Amino acid sequence: xxxxxxxxxxxxxxxxxxxxxxxxxxxxxxxxxxxxxxxxxxxxxxxxxxxxxxxxxxxxxxxxxxxxxxxxxxxx
Numbered sequence: 001x002x003x004x005x006x007x008x009x010x011x012x013x014x015x016x017x018x019x020x021x022x023x024x025x026x027x028x029x030x031x032x033x034x035x036x037x038x039x040x041x042x043x044x045x046x047x048x049x050x051x052x053x054x055x056x057x058x059x060x061x062x063x064x065x066x067x068x069x070x071x072x073x074x075x076x
Contacts, residue, residue, distance in 0.1 A: 002057040004043040009035060013075035033067055035060070 002008060006016075006026060014028040014035065025038040035054065036044045044051040045063050054060050064072040 004035070004037070004054055004057060004060055006037060008057065009037075011074055012072055031068060033064060 006028065009028045009030075012030070014030045017027045017029050017034075019027045023036065023038075025036050028035045028037065034046065036046065036051075038044070043054040043060075045054055045060075045067075046052070047067065052063060054063065061072045064070075
């Protein structure tokens, strides 16, 4: 079980974007799928105004597949 981190997201092709919102965290995006890494270590995926907590890589892959209809793979 791998915990989600900025380095892990970069490994999977996510890029950091600047947020217009005043959040205390980092926004990472890939193919219009945005993950928020909070300063306290929590990670969330937001859809329709609801934040879904992501605890580990398996949860991220599951939500990504549901939202994008494709598997999340490492980008070389």
